[in-house]
Amino acid sequence: MKKILLKENIEVNVPVIKKENNSPSFSAIDEYKEAFNYYKANGYVIIRDILKKEEANNIVSGWNTEIKNYKGYLVRQSSHVPQKNKFNDKNWVMNSLQHIQNLPPKEFPKLTSSFMDYLCENKKLADLIKFFIKGKPRLVQSMFFEGNTTTEAHYDSFYLDDEIIGRMAGCWIALEDIDWNAGRFFVCPKSHLNKKFHKSQAQQLIKDGLGFDQFIENNYEAIRNNNYEVRAPFLSKGEILVWNSLTIHGSLKDINPKNSRKSITMHFTRTNTKFRQSFSNQLVELSVEEREFIDIHRIFSYTSFFKLSMLMEAKFPRIKAMIKKIISFSGK
Numbered sequence: 464m465k466k467i468l469l470k471e472n473i474e475v476n477v478p479v480i481k482k483e484n485n486s487p488s489f490s491a492i493d494e495y496k497e498a499f500n501y502y503k504a505n506g507y508v509i510i511r512d513i514l515k516k517e518e519a520n521n522i523v524s525g526w527n528t529e530i531k532n533y534k535g536y537l538v539r540q541s542s543h544v545p546q547k548n549k550f551n552d553k554n555w556v557m558n559s560l561q562h563i564q565n566l567p568p569k570e571f572p573k574l575t576s577s578f579m580d581y582l583c584e585n586k587k588l589a590d591l592i593k594f595f596i597k598g599k600p601r602l603v604q605s606m607f608f609e610g611n612t613t614t615e616a617h618y619d620s621f622y623l624d625d626e627i628i629g630r631m632a633g634c635w636i637a638l639e640d641i642d643w644n645a646g647r648f649f650v651c652p653k654s655h656l657n658k659k660f661h662k663s664q665a666q667q668l669i670k671d672g673l674g675f676d677q678f679i680e681n682n683y684e685a686i687r688n689n690n691y692e693v694r695a696p697f698l699s700k701g702e703i704l705v706w707n708s709l710t711i712h713g714s715l716k717d718i719n720p721k722n723s724r725k726s727i728t729m730h731f732t733r734t735n736t737k738f739r740q741s742f743s744n745q746l747v748e749l750s751v752e753e754r755e756f757i758d759i760h761r762i763f764s765y766t767s768f769f770k771l772s773m774l775m776e777a778k779f780p781r782i783k784a785m786i787k788k789i790i791s792f793s794g795k
């Protein structure tokens with residue numbers, strides 16, 4: 464076990480080996496109900512037997528050959544503007560990718576087909592999530608991480624959620640064994656039960672004229688005040704951690720790590736319901752591509768026009784912001 468200081472007065476005991484995990488894991492083959500009971504009580508659960516190790520390897524191979532050699536701009540999770548790959552000295556891509564489901568299959572055939580075949584068309588994953596969120600899953604967001612981006616403590620419902628608050632589930636999918644110092648994903652068990660605090664926060668912060676920094680600080684305060692345990696379980700290649708949209712989570716910092724943390728996250732709401740954009744307090748309709756097990760929402764597509772606008776946004780972020788301002792001003 465290693466100790467990492469998450470923030471002042473918040474320590475995390477990070478398991479180095481599987482045996483040190485405080486979290487049980489459940490099989491997607493025959494332990495649905497037990498897994499769901501654990502998820503309901505704790506706000507997260509670890510699932511095995513969904514993604515095979517060879518399948519994880521194939522996804523990674525698509526990432527390595529296609530994304531790492533790609534020279535253009537892509538939409539990133541770690542940045543507001545589209546970026547080219549940023550490598551560290553270990554050759555890991557440090558700017559995490561957003562919306563794998565939107566990548567054009569022609570340019571990224573292996574990554575897109577393995578993502579679709581092994582995850583979006585995965586009946587076991589779909590059945591499990593369907594059981595958890597009580598409806599056919601709709602993929603609303605996905606991300607790919609290689610190098611650690613260190614995500615501050617938050618809960619996703621603050622940004623997005625199902626029409627019913629607390630019905631969205633996220634999946635953190637390990638594509639390699641995740642080392643204790645690689646920027647482990649962490650969760651605060653039972654923090655999803657603090658519903659009153661979670662539900663009112665976004666609108667309260669807007670009312671008070673406060674922003675995201677205050678939101679992050681409030682989450683650390685909630686961890687301290689409620690004495691939440693912070694767990695950063697060992698996940699081996701192919702294992703999946705499912706968490707609830709109201710559960711506080713993030714990823715730990717690393718110090719000179721030996722390994723990357725190749726992983727995918729996916730967020731699911733129930734299809735055929737409105738989608739909650741919490742910060743703007745709006746319920747919106749989403750168009751989806753209907754598929755057998757999981758419907759897919761694609762927010763944009765990498766058309767030539769989109770590529771050009773990404774280039775503009777990346778090169779002249781101020782102009783784009785100005786245009787947005789003018790449009791919203793003239794719309795009033």
Ligand SMILES: O=C(O)CCC(=O)C(=O)O
Nearest residue numbers: 614619633648713714728
């Ligand atoms: O892996 C991470 O750093 C955080 C991912 C996350 O917060 C999410 O996908 O909702």
Ligand SMILES: [Fe+2]
Nearest residue numbers: 617618619712
């Ligand atoms: Fe998150």
